[in-house]
Amino acid sequence: MRRLLAEAERAAVVDADTAAALLADGFGAERVGQEVEPPKTLIFVPRDRFDRLAGRREIAVTLSAELLAARNLVLVAFDA
Numbered sequence: 001m002r003r004l005l006a007e008a009e010r011a012a013v014v015d016a017d018t019a020a021a022l023l024a025d026g027f028g029a030e031r032v033g034q035e036v037e038p039p040k041t042l043i044f045v046p047r048d049r050f051d052r053l054a055g056r057r058e059i060a061v062t063l064s065a066e067l068l069a070a071r072n073l074v075l076v077a078f079d080a
Contacts, residue, residue: 004032004042005061008075012056019043019072033073041072050076 005011010040014022019041023029033042050056053074059066 009078010060010076013070014060
């Protein structure tokens with residue numbers, strides 16, 4: 001999880017419907033999300049798509065209680 005977060009410039013909590021829509025649009029879920037408890041859906045998207053996500057709640061990219069409690073996270077890579 002730390003390695004994944006090290007690659008992320010931005011992060012946001014989204015609802016299950018938003019995460020499902022991103023997966024349906026072809027964005028892949030990071031496997032490490034299923035290896036933690038509770039399981040999480042972690043999805044990297046391009047910066048412009050991130051900025052257009054309705055209802056996103058942007059949070060700090062750090063192993064905080066807020067991030068660890070989130071079930072659906074959308075991330076932007078530094079090189080996106």
